[in-house]
Amino acid sequence: MPKKGNSESSATLILNTLEIMINKEKTGVRELSRELCVSPSTALRYLQELVNNDFLEHDKSNAAYTPGLRLLQLSTQVNRGFTLPQIARPVLEKLFATLNESINLGILTNDMREVMHMDKIAADRMIRIDTSVGKKAPAYCTALGKAMWAFNPIEDVIKALKNSDLIPLTPTTKTEIPDILQELELIRKQGYAVDKEEYSEHLECIAAPIFNNKGKVVAALSVSVLVVQKKDSNSKLIPIVLDAAQKISSQL
Template identity: 35%
Template structure:
């Protein structure tokens, strides 16, 4: 039996089945790579006979596969089927929408949700600031990645070879005096973003416009999108952007948790989460 917190903070008792919890732990452990029975039982604190029985049950239903030559265990193809079914019915905008409203209510500036497509960022959802002077944008708009807060937030968590391919195809064109235009500058900026978990656009694509953004990290620690809060430089002071950054990091952490970032295998292909029109 597991104790959890209810909506009002009261402790509630939740009935759980120990064998199911252990099976889930095995699947999550195998997300890191293949494992022998001894390694798995030791790392998870399970008796070998218990671990073996659970592995055999999972293997029977193709959630686990045992390699013939080595005897090691790895995830089976049925796990991919479950992930595919989730992604088929996952609407990122539906998940993110209440968080966009939360950010707007808290900071009063225009908020966006973007994804990356063919090396550019695409705006797929937004809520406009109620203030008369605000960022002008539209859903479906495409912008370069290297000079936008959302674009840099996504680039920072892509494999380096993919970033190189995007830069080779799209280049690093200048839009303002603050635009990053060299590979060395971009690499330094992406390293800073990975270190801080948040990206800034300080009038890099348009004079007078500032933005704070953070990536949404999905399964396999792959960036599936980004959220930004944008506004005129006159209101987006360094202090305000710092406050927004704190809010954004908490928001994307929760969204990332919901879409599966809690599992961290060594590598994962790009998983396209649907954006329904």
């Protein structure tokens, strides 16, 4: 149990809040203020700070706070003793050996507006994009981003869309919110996302979401394929990508 007391430092109270949230599905401002023995305004300040940094999510429909993406990832790492890239790496390597195409692992960041690459195995090809580890890309026009958006609360996705600069990076980039939301609905039904030269010309990506043991999407993996060599390979790639994502999910 977290320690309580008004004399505690802000850092300690933030850590106590995280500990409470790891063990709860949701909480409210007043409930948290009672558990921390602080005023509701102080509890609200800590909750908002954690929401701003993706550790918590705020459901405005019922004013509840729930564990966010970064807290779920941290909880998984502590419970398993491994980081997400460590768990995923053997699967990514096997996928690369099977397909000989670039493989990417990513998570959502920056209030769900961007994808950050956690791992990558690059194929030897003339056309490349910079998706090195730590590199960020817009979520709205990448298969990784759309694969994760599709399985997040719609209100959070709409907020991320409204706060994003929806710039057409290529002639095929979707920049209208209704069009993107319609595509996300399709992704939810089929279980995977496709980026058809929307982020980079001549490259097409297929991505599948990765879920933790509570059914929350925490990451996604993708395969990047040159359009000139792709032909009709999507139908063969999709089940392979889905199977790889499921293998990682089963270990979280």
